[in-house]
Every structure is written in structure tokens, then in C-alpha cells.
Amino acid sequence: MKPTLLDCTLRDGGNQNDWQFTATDVRTIVATLDAARVDVIEVGYRGGSGSKASATAGPSAHCTPEYLAALPDVSHAELAVMVVPTVCPVRAMDDLPDSPVSMVRVAAYPWNIDGVPEYVRAVRALGLKVGVNLMAVSYTTEEQLAEIAGIVAAEAPDVFYIADSFGALTPDDVRGRVELLAERLPTPLGIHAHNNLGLAAANALAGLDAGVTWLDASLCAMARGAGNLATEQAAAFLTAWPKYATHADLPLVCEAAEYVAEQVLPRPMTVRRAEIAAGINDHHFYFQDRIDKISARHGLDPWQVGRRVGAARPRKVLDETVEDVCRELAGATTGRTEETERTDGGDA
Incomplete structure (x- = not known):
């Protein structure tokens, strides 16, 4: 089996450097990955990120016509952009057929997946390939995922990702979700894995075994928090493992990764307490700083607060969400203390 390898450094990696890739960075990354025969290179967002608003974001956060026109010519890879329907109107894609982009990926959460078929139809009408990325897939039950598959199947994309x-x-x-989707969707499946629990590569391989044929990755794992499956590691295990096959030129992929490590990354990607806490408690990494600060103010254990935040499955990263959880926990603690004092007093 030859999986399709998609590099999303210029899109997802922008969460690490505010999408401040220089023109040289963009040319070097695209040209080197194309020479390495990586299948798809995602060059950024059209219209902005849905989870990180920034007034200072660099060019790959918006993929203007001027940015796309300046991309180097490619001879092997297809170029893609991602759109988030909540920040990018359908009409904002109309110029893409005149750009080097041949694929649009539509990213949506389980709670706004209903709007995706409109975007799939719009991208198809432009003559472009279309993918759908279901974000926050860990927040779906089997029943919800089956319902989502039904919505997506009505306007099936060229590939459907779980993120x-x-x-x-x-x-x-991963296996359970991929097997469920494979039974219900007449479309190739992909996985976008994050590394908070150190399982990005293991999850990618589990996905491949269960029927996934597309892999997302980024050079040096560059993305928010603990980062993604690293492109160079994906190319390495696809090269080393006889059951898989790849056209990717591993030394050239590593060359691109070395460039990112030395010239682009503001700091090395790490998996420390904050990244692990977000993964084990199943909440957006951008919550963690809020959890740490607000928990300290309330005198509460941030791990306990994080578990409650993740269990609430919040739709947005807001201070109020953490404040509500802290007030609930503080109230419960006060109630238990008062009950203990009454009981102790009655026994005296």
C-alpha cells in the first residue's frame, strides 16, 4: 500500500510562529518537499485559522492571491489550502482555480459539520479536489460519528480525515473510529495525529492498518502544543516498512526538516507537562495556560480542573469555561468541608 503523504508545515506549523514564514522559507519548504516527491503540500489557510485569531499573522494564514502566485513551480506535489467555514465564506474561494492550488481541505468541528456539504459542492464547482477534516474527533461518540458520516456521504469529498x-x-x-467510517463512507480516509501522548506515529500506523490511506504530517512535527506526526518520521517508517510504499525521497525530506529546525522553528518542539495535560485531559492546548493561571487563583489542582474542562467538551477556548469549572469545584470542596464539620461536631 502506498499512502498519500500530505505535509502541512506552512499551515499547521504557523501555530508555532504566527505564520511568519519568510518568502525564502516558503520557497525552500515547497521546493524541497516537491523535489522529495511528497504527494501534497498544504501551503496555508485561505481566510484565516478558526482557533487562533491573530492581527500579526503572516502570509500563510490567509493565502492571498499574491502569496499563492509567488509559490515556486512544482513538478510532483499537488498544492492545497485549508478553509475553515466559520471564518472563510464560500465566495472567498472563487479565485483559487486561477492559482497553483489544486485541492481545498474543509475543516469543521462535529457541531458545525452540517455546513460542510455546501463547501464541498462549491469546491467541486471550481474544478478542484476537496477534502474534509473532522476536527476534535475525540469529542464524538460512535453514534455521533455515524451521524457525521451520513452527512458527509451525501456530498462525499475526495478524502475524509479524522483530526x-x-x-x-x-x-x-483510532482503529475503532476508522473502521466505523470505512463501513459508512465511500471515500478514502485520512488521519491528522497530534503527539501529546507520544502516540502520533503509533496512531498513524493504527489508522493505516484500519484502512486510512492519507497521512498528515509536518516537518519537525511543527504545530501547536506537542505538534503533529513529523513528516520526516512518516517518510522514514513508510520507507523502512515493507508492507508500505512511498515515493518520498527520505534524504531530501530530512533536508527540509533540517532547514525548518535551524531556520524556522522559534523553539524545539517539546512534549512536557502542559502538552501531556492537554492530551490526557482531552482539551484544546490553548486552554492549558488559562487552566494553570485560573486554577492557581482559586487554589485548585490544575489537573483536576483540566479533566473537568475536557469532560465538558467546550466548543471555544474561553476563560469563562475554566472559571465556571473552578467555581463548581470550589463550591463542591466548600460543601464537603462544611458537611465534614457538621458531622464532626455532631459526634463530639
Whole structure:
């Protein structure tokens, strides 16, 4: 089996450097990955990121016509952009057929997946390939995922991805979800794995075994928090493992990764307490700083607060969400203390 390898450094990696890739960075990354015969290179967002608003974001956060026109010519790879329907109107894609882009990926959460078929139809009408990325897949039950598959099947894309947005899934979780979708969707499946629990590669392989044929990755794992499956590692295990096949030129992929490590990354990708806490508690990494600060103010254990935040499956990263959880926990603690004092007093 030869999986399709998609590099999303210029899109997802922008969460690490505010999409401040220089023109040289963009040319070097695209040209080197194309020479390495990586299948698809995602060059950024059209219209902005849905989860990180930034007034200072660089060019790959918006993929203007001027940015796309300046991309180097490619001879092997297809070029893609991602759109988030909540920030990118359908009409904002109309110029893409005149650009080097041949694929649009539509990213949506389980709670706004209903709007995706409109975008799939619009992209198809432009004569472009279309993918759908289901973000926060860890927040779906089997029943919900089956319903989502039904919605997507009505306007089937060229590939449907599950995105482990919070890095919370295990290989067993991935297998179950992929097998469910494979039974219900007449379309290739993909996985976008985050590395909060150190399982990005293991989850990608579990997905491949269960029927996935597309893999997302980024050079040096560059993305928010703990990062993604690293492109160079994906190319390495696809090269080393006889059951898989790849056209990717591993030394050239590593060359691109070295460039990113030395010239682009503002700091090395790490998996430390904050990244692990977000993964084990199943919430967006951008919650973690809020959880740490607000928990300290309330005198509460941030791990306990994080578990409650993840269990609430919040739709947006807001201070109020953490404040509500802290007030609930503080109230419960006060109630238990008062009850203990009454009981102790009655026994005295």
C-alpha cells in the first residue's frame, strides 16, 4: 500500500510562529518537499485559522492571491489550502482555480459539520479536489460519528480525515473510529495525529492498518502544543516498512526538516507537562495556560480542573469555561468541608 503523504508545515506549523514564514522559507519548504516527491503540500489557510485569531499573522494564514502566485513551480506535489467555514465564506474561494492550488481541505468541528456539504459542492464547482477534516474527533461518540458520516456521504469529498486535535486518542481509539467510517463512507480516509501522548506515529500506523490511506504530517512535527506526526518520521517508517510504499525521497525530506529546525522553528518542539495535560485531559492546548493561571487563583489542582474542562467538551477556548469549572469545584470542596464539620461536631 502506498499512502498519500500530505505535509502541512506552512499551515499547521504557523501555530508555532504566527505564520511568519519568510518568502525564502516558503520557497525552500515547497521546493524541497516537491523535489522529495511528497504527494501534497498544504501551503496555508485561505481566510484565516478558526482557533487562533491573530492581527500579526503572516502570509500563510490567509493565502492571498499574491502569496499563492509567488509559490515556486512544482513538478510532483499537488498544492492545497485549508478553509475553515466559520471564518472563510464560500465566495472567498472563487479565485483559487486561477492559482497553483489544486485541492481545498474543509475543516469543521462535529457541531458545525452540517455546513460542510455546501463547501464541498462549491469546491467541486471550481474544478478542484476537496477534502474534509473532522476536527476534535475525540469529542464524538460512535453514534455521533455515524451521524457525521451520513452527512458527509451525501456530498462525499475526495478524502475524509479524522483530526485528533487534542492529541487524546490511542491506537485502539483510532482503529475503532476508522473502521466505523470505512463501513459508512465511500471515500478514502485520512488521519491528522497530534503527539501529546507520544502516540502520533503509533496512531498513524493504527489508522493505516484500519484502512486510512492519507497521512498528515509536518516537518519537525511543527504545530501547536506537542505538534503533529513529523513528516520526516512518516517518510522514514513508510520507507523502512515493507508492507508500505512511498515515493518520498527520505534524504531530501530530512533536508527540509533540517532547514525548518535551524531556520524556522522559534523553539524545539517539546512534549512536557502542559502538552501531556492537554492530551490526557482531552482539551484544546490553548486552554492549558488559562487552566494553570485560573486554577492557581482559586487554589485548585490544575489537573483536576483540566479533566473537568475536557469532560465538558467546550466548543471555544474561553476563560469563562475554566472559571465556571473552578467555581463548581470550589463550591463542591466548600460543601464537603462544611458537611465534614457538621458531622464532626455532631459526634463530639
